[in-house]
Amino acid sequence: MARRTKAEAAATREALLDAAEEVFLAKGVAHTSLEQIARHAGMTRGAVYWHFKNKADLFQAMLGRVRMPFQELIEEVTEPSLEESPLEAIRLAILRGFERLEQPRYRRVHAILVHHCEVFGDIDPLTMQNEMADEACGALTDYFTCAARQGQLREGFSPALAAELMQALLGGLFHDWLRNHEQFSLVTKGSELVEAQLTLMRHP
Amino acid sequence: MARRTKAEAAATREALLDAAEEVFLAKGVAHTSLEQIARHAGMTRGAVYWHFKNKADLFQAMLGRVRMPFQELIEEVTEPSLEESPLEAIRLAILRGFERLEQPRYRRVHAILVHHCEVFGDIDPLTMQNEMADEACGALTDYFTCAARQGQLREGFSPALAAELMQALLGGLFHDWLRNHEQFSLVTKGSELVEAQLTLMRHP
DNA sequence: CGGCCTTTACATACATGAATGTATGCCAAG
DNA sequence: CTTGGCATACATTCATGTATGTAAAGGCCG
DSSP states (O other), rough: OOOOHHHHHHHHHHHHHHHHHHHHHHSSSSSHHHHHHHTTTTTTHHHHHHHHHHHHHHHHHHHHTTTOOOOOOOOHOOOTTTTTHHHHHHHHHHHHHHHHHTSSSHHHHHHHHSSSSSOBBBHHHHHHHHHHHHHHHHHHHHHHHHHHHTTTTTOOOHHHHHHHHHHHHHHHHHHHHHHOSSSSSHHHHHHHHHHHHHHHHHOO | OOOOHHEEEEEEEEHHHHHHHHHHHHOOOOOOOHHHHHHTTTHHHHHHHHHSHHHHHEEEEHHHHOOOHHHHHHHHHHSTTTOOOOOHHHHHHHHHHHHHHHHHHHHHHHHHHHHHHOOOOOHHHHHHHHHHHHHHHHHHHHHHOOOHHHTBOTTTTOOEEEEEEEHHHHHHHHHHHHTTTTTTTTHHHHHHHHHHHHOOOOOO
């Protein structure tokens, strides 16, 4: 092959990342060679080493396409306002998260991060998951605290406990779904469970 | 080295499995060589290939030392009887599970299975996790059904929903704890959360 | 606008190291 | 004296990283 235009080069870069997602998901990160990724994208390893420094660099670029801070999800939810019904805001934010995660790219990359890659080079997926979990739990605590101040939580039920319960619930559901997403829809089952849990925790 | 007695041979086999646990946990299954395992046990690869066919075989043997069927945990709980207070029986069974998992060997092997190994040879950790999850959810459903028949569950709250909520809660907690067990005690925090959740679901 | 030159976007070829599996050696247990 | 329990040596495969080749893109200059 000969040289492509800038747009074509950017396209092959994306194609390589797409291929990486699929092969990583199918065979695991550690057991896929850069050769396999390149061939799956119709290229050779030359293209990979041109666009990325090495496997870790490619992996980071793949992650970079799906950064989804949890705080952002909350901020997207403006209706209804956080101040008047925080529990409903939490529910909607979680629903938004579910909807994003059901997009193939988000689902694949998170499945790879959680279930198909080990510590590897300077990349530690467990640290990343810890950061995600801490961020989520922090945000949940804030908003459950807000809910408690307005008397929306069952009495004797601390915001911290509510946040931890909800975070564990979400984490378990998340892992189950990532393991085999064909088994159930995240938004459908997730909404049911979250709604049921919020009903249990809400002040009667 | 020269030949050892049968007991010594069995001991080196266990030593190899112990070494495998530690190195797998530290560096991930895919990125540890049989050489590293052997050296960590004070042996050479010759010993490994004598006791095990290959890496997958060694891995299976490592798993074999910690098989913990969930049903067994329930059956161990005879006090109080399942028939008179099923919710309490569930709580105790879960507590038993937590206590087992906090033993170093159980914790390490499950951490490896969940967070430190990818699909690999004829071994698929995700299938194993699915089987564990299905088994757990099935048992939980049975016992929540029993609880519902005795009117111990909040009205309008189906046993299936209760089981799914509890399973997601346990799964999330499990994953969080396996990621970094120094952060909190599984029995302590786990007991709090499970107790809180059962209180929420219990008929008032 | 056409010729030239440099750089880009890869493909190909090569060197290296690491891990595996097997074959063989060796010494004591039984 | 035979076989079990390893250690050692060897051959092979495989992935990586780099070096080199190359044809076209995109500019510069006349």
